[in-house]
Amino acid sequence: MTLSMQGLAKSFKQGDTQLKILEDLELNLQDGEIVAVIGESGSGKSTLLSLLAGFETPDKGSMSWNGDVTREWDEKRWSEFRKRSLGFVFQNYHLIPYLTAVENVGLPLRLTGVAGEEANAAGEKLLRQLGLAQRADHLPNQMSGGESQRVAIARALVHKPSLVLADEPTGSLDARTGQTVLDLLFTLLTELKQTALIVTHSAEVAARCHRVLTLRQGKLWPS
């Protein structure tokens, strides 16, 4: 997997002012690499993730995925890309509240056409690995924050995506739980040789990544 961003720029209009968030941004990700992006609030970390996921379109520059230039992609292609190639871990878990843990985990597989039984089996396997076998049939509102985030991690990895995008994965958890979740996340990412881009404020999280980039003045700088 190769991801390349060249001369990327993005600005937003706020009132009469045009706010430049990203400017001439360069990023290259290699297969199996875990990269942390750090930066102050408002530096453009969320915008970067949004561009990567296709939620926003860059004003300038180009992005390519395995050599395929994304500027040509329509909504359907982006959806297909998200469905098969991306996994997401959010600060607030974002599980589907009316699906059980195993159904939540199996959902990305089902959306790609995998049969329900097979998706559930894969979900159960991953939940077992994360120590949540007993919680498989529980709904999100019956689980703690740490458990919910572990389910979210399982959901991000179950379909073996090319890239995992994680946004403050331990931001909503207490230190101890956060530590446990982080251990599990990094163990799985390493085991699965998973490429990941993690946006974080935490120095500890950043320290465990292969590479740390700082987002400042719209550009990514190596730390």
Add this chain to the structure above:
Amino acid sequence: MAVLKLIATSVRRQKPLYILWIFSLAAAVSGLLVVDVFRHSLTGTLTSQGRKILTADASLSARRMLSDDEVDALKKQMPGAETARLTEMFAMVSAQNESRLTLMRFISDEYPLAGDLTLQGEAAPVHGRDLGEKPTAWAAGDLFSLLDLKPGASVKIGNQEFKLERALDKDSSQTFRMGNMAPRIYVHRKYMTATGLVQYGSTLTDNFFAATARPPETLKADLEKSFKDPGLQITVPADLEQGSLRLLSRLLDYLGLTGLVTLSLGWIGVYYLGRRWLALEAKSSGVLKCLGLSSKELQNLLLLKLAAILSCGVLLGGAIAWLLAHGLLPFVRDSLPAGFQLIWSWKNTALLLIVGPMAGLILLRSAIHDLAFEKPLDLFQERTQSAKVNILGVAVLLASVAALFMLLTFMQARSWLVTGTFIGALSASVVVVAAIAFGFIRVIAKVRRPGWGWQAHLFSAQWVRRAGTSLLLITVSALAGLLSQLLPHLEKTLVGELNSPAGVERPALFMVDIQDEQLAPLKDFLSEKGLEVAKDAPFVRARIISVNDQEFERGQAAGAMSTREEENDARFRNRGVNLSYRKELSDSESIVEGKEWKDLTVDPPEIAVEAAYAKRLNLKMNDSLLFDVQGIEIRAKIAAIRKINWESFNPNFFIQFPDGVLNDAPKTWIMAVKKHPSFTPPQMQTLITKKFPNVTSINVSEALDSATQLIGQLSSGMKMASRLSLGLGIFVFLMILLFQLISARRDWRQLLVLGLTARQVWLLQVLNYGLLCLFGTLIGAVLSTAVAWGLFKFAFSTPVTFDFKGMAQVWLITWVAAIGGLAWLGWRETRSVRGGLSSESFRD
């Protein structure tokens, strides 16, 4: 001031919620309120116009000629009062080669004592004395056009020629502008005998009017004490609502009940939005508590906020109702009394406060209390609408809502029977719908399999695990569907009742006031002309003196608070008795209790009473009735209760004697004449009137067409109310959906993040909620059929005529409107979620 500022700030921040909340309450109350405005305006009109409509302060009337003794007794009760007399009857008027049925009014010099009676081209009101010395008549403009006459033309009424002088312009005693099959005609009483119309047993109403300064309530009470005969009607202006406007009042009752169903749907919306509001208030409430606000203070703040919002809702609802009433007025003016004006009564305000703030407080008070007394830190927790269910709270809530609803129903229908039936039917419908919906959800939960496609997997999970929302959506769509789909059945049955049932031939004419000695010559005359008599029956006027030796007293409805049942019973009790006799039961009668009478040797003679009449007068088998038949007392025993098929077009009577008992009593005859290919009914009328001028003949087709027209008008009102209810039902359904979509934004967003396209998410929404709506409306369709069947079988004792085609059309409209709205809302919401993917996904 600070509190108001706080309220204003939160309203600004949650504008869509508050706008929809206010609008849903406004929409819910406006339907009921429009009906209420018309109802109280009608009462107000009658209070202000009652004297003009009655043409006096009091009247004594009977379906016979009043005796001199009765008139003298009345005059003694009101010494110095001005008096007038009016005798009214249906009679034929002939001009050249045509005859028409008219409402004949024989008036005295002083008539009218109050109100306006004016002639075209003349502003000054006229009185009986203005008819002059010569036989002159004033007639409604309709009669001139029907008989193609000009002022000054000559007409024959009975045996007397009259000059038709002028057309009437204003007649304040005529409450309605249309629906009159027989135009009015006024002549002086001194020609009554000369016309020969008033003979023994003639069908007429004799009125004696008085203008007096005595208060009407005490006057009526005193007169009722003096005149014990239930056949004598004492009327004061306040009684008019029970009389001439009975049909309109019934229509308003029905519309009021429809409005209540709308209101109940609206309340579901208000409750649902209220819970959503409380979920949004939780965090700020937590902050306020942390800042030192006590639970009690927080509760009061939330209640104040709720009251402010609900007040906005009812104010808007009141304004919409007022505008709607004015908008509708031009379309319904012809069905309303002359001089009708829309007024806003304090009772409208009271209703508005009951259905708005009071209902809202009842619905949400318990939830507000729970939130206000929650621990501050718990308030910061993520919450869903169905976070906590307090069983006791729910029970108190349901009991309070049921009590309030019962009160409102009684206020609308003023009938415990209707209230009980309505509440019972509605509760049963809700329970049945909820039970079916619950069963459906349980079945889905059982049959749900991992192997289902992802779409079915997602929405079946949502149905099962958000069972409360699914139940609510199914119930709302089922109730809206039930109400709207009931109407085609009601309309077809009501109109069908006026048409001849299969195998029953509608007669051409129905004749009354045939004197005993005219029967044979009339039959010979008809036979000579080739006309065939369908049926005839003797008609004996009488009054009931006692039942089981207990004096048969005048029925009284207890004033303004009287129920519809009391009014009906009083009306039936006071209407006088017409007796008839037959050798055997006709083919339109059947015995439901007792036996058919044959044995004339039994003393007292045995009679058969019609079932509904017996029920109203509380008459039972073997009761002994004493009748006064023209001064002769006749005792009889009830030996049979019988049912009459009123659709048979046969002459039928409530009380039937066996042949041989009343044969010598003074009597008249009624007769039905069959259709004839060579004569139209008006031609038959003209022929008969020429030979028998006192005999009144009614063109059956014309009378039924007039009734069909009236039913059509009533059904238009019912349709309008049902459409409004249906519209609001769909609106409430869509509003619940909208908030369901909004509150599930995060879920939809997740599905987009996980790789679904916006179109796939939108389809999922439409399928998810559309199938629930489809299921609900189908339950509504089945229930409407069952309710229509039950309603006609048990309440109206008549078989229902189902209109499945009409029902299917309404169902399709309902479903298409709901799905159309859902598709639009879903697309709008999906686009909004799609647009916010970037800002919302990686922010919180």
